[in-house]
Amino acid sequence: MGRKLPPFAAVRAFEAVARLLNVKAAADELCLSASAVSHQLRALEEYFDTALFERRGNKLSLTLTGRAYSEKMTTLLNSFDESTRSIREAGHRPFRVLCTPGFVARWLVPRLDRLSFGDRVRLRVSDGAPSLDFASNEADLVIQWTDAPASGVVTEPLMQSARYPVISPALKVKEAVDSPEDLCRLTLLHDETMDAWKTWFHSAGITPPVFPRGPTFPNCELATTAAERGQGVSLAYDAIVRATLAEGRLVRLFDTVVMPFVIYSVAYPQARAEDPMIREFSDWVHDEVAREDVAATSRSVESLTR
Structure with a gap:
C-alpha cells in the first residue's frame, strides 16, 4: 500500500507553530508570510478533519491531538534534518x-x-x-x-579496566617501595570522581590507612599526572596508562588490582x-x-x- 501522507508544507508549518505557539514567529522562521502559515494550518486541520489548535483571542494553544502530533513531528523533522545534514556535509565538515x-591525553590523541x-x-x-x-x-x-543511559541517546560500552597503583621510577627508588605495606607511609593521590584506594587495600589484605593521605584531584588524569611528577602514588586505570608504563614514565606496583568495570562508553x-x-x-x-x-x-x- 502507498503511504497516505499530509502535505509536507502544512506539516512543517504546523510543527513550527506548535513549537513556538506563535504564527508570526513561525512565519519568520520559515521565511513565509503569517497568512501563508495560517493557510497551511487550516489545510492540515481539514486534512485530519479535527482541530489541532485552540484559539482564544490572540492566544494559541494545542489541543490534546495537536500536542501528541507535534511531539512526533518535532522528533521526525529533527531526525530528517540531522540525516540530511550528515549526508550534505560528510567529507568536509569537522567532527x-x-x-x-584522561581519555583525550593518554588514549585518543596518540592514536588519532x-x-x-x-x-x-x-x-x-x-x-x-x-x-x-x-x-x-x-x-x-x-x-x-x-555507561550511564540517557533519553534519546545511544550508549555503547567501550572500555573496561582494572586499577592498580603506579609511581614514578625515581620515587620508587627513593622510597624503597617493595611491598604493599609500604604504601601506608607514602602520599596517596586521590580521585574524587571514583576513588578506590580503600577497595585496593582491602583486596591486598591490608587495613587501609586513615584517608585522605594526600591531595584529592577532580579526575584520574590529574592524579596520574601528579604521580608522573613524583608527588605520590596514584591508583591508575590499566587501559589508560599502558602506553605511559611502556614509555617508562610510570611503574606499576604489585599484582593486586581493583577488579575491572566499564570506565568509558x-x-x-x-x-x-x-x-x-x-x-x-x-x-x-x-x-x-x-x-x-x-x-x-x-x-x-x-x-x-x-
Missing part, C-alpha cells in the same frame, strides 16, 4: 568529540592519526562528566565516563545513529580498544611463559 581529559578523517576531528575536553545534552554540548559524539544522538562519520568513528574506537586488549593479553601470556 566534534567531547571527552574527559590512524583514523581516516582524524585531521577533521575537533576535540573538546570536559572539566566534569561530559554532557549528553546534544542540543547544547556542541558535540557530534561523546566519550562519556562509565561512546554516546551519540539516537536520531543520528546512521550518520556515516559517527558510525566510522565509533567502529574505529571499538576496533582500537579490541586490538589493544588482544596485544595486552598476548604480552601477559608471554610474560607468564618465560
Whole structure:
C-alpha cells in the first residue's frame, strides 16, 4: 500500500507553530508570510478533519491531538534534518568529540592519526562528566565516563579496566617501595570522581590507612599526572596508562588490582545513529580498544611463559 501522507508544507508549518505557539514567529522562521502559515494550518486541520489548535483571542494553544502530533513531528523533522545534514556535509565538515581529559591525553590523541578523517576531528575536553545534552554540548559524539543511559541517546560500552597503583621510577627508588605495606607511609593521590584506594587495600589484605593521605584531584588524569611528577602514588586505570608504563614514565606496583568495570562508553544522538562519520568513528574506537586488549593479553601470556 502507498503511504497516505499530509502535505509536507502544512506539516512543517504546523510543527513550527506548535513549537513556538506563535504564527508570526513561525512565519519568520520559515521565511513565509503569517497568512501563508495560517493557510497551511487550516489545510492540515481539514486534512485530519479535527482541530489541532485552540484559539482564544490572540492566544494559541494545542489541543490534546495537536500536542501528541507535534511531539512526533518535532522528533521526525529533527531526525530528517540531522540525516540530511550528515549526508550534505560528510567529507568536509569537522567532527566534534567531547571527552574527559584522561581519555583525550593518554588514549585518543596518540592514536588519532590512524583514523581516516582524524585531521577533521575537533576535540573538546570536559572539566566534569561530559554532557549528553546534544542540543547544547556542541558535540557530534561523546566519550562519556562509565555507561550511564540517557533519553534519546545511544550508549555503547567501550572500555573496561582494572586499577592498580603506579609511581614514578625515581620515587620508587627513593622510597624503597617493595611491598604493599609500604604504601601506608607514602602520599596517596586521590580521585574524587571514583576513588578506590580503600577497595585496593582491602583486596591486598591490608587495613587501609586513615584517608585522605594526600591531595584529592577532580579526575584520574590529574592524579596520574601528579604521580608522573613524583608527588605520590596514584591508583591508575590499566587501559589508560599502558602506553605511559611502556614509555617508562610510570611503574606499576604489585599484582593486586581493583577488579575491572566499564570506565568509558561512546554516546551519540539516537536520531543520528546512521550518520556515516559517527558510525566510522565509533567502529574505529571499538576496533582500537579490541586490538589493544588482544596485544595486552598476548604480552601477559608471554610474560607468564618465560
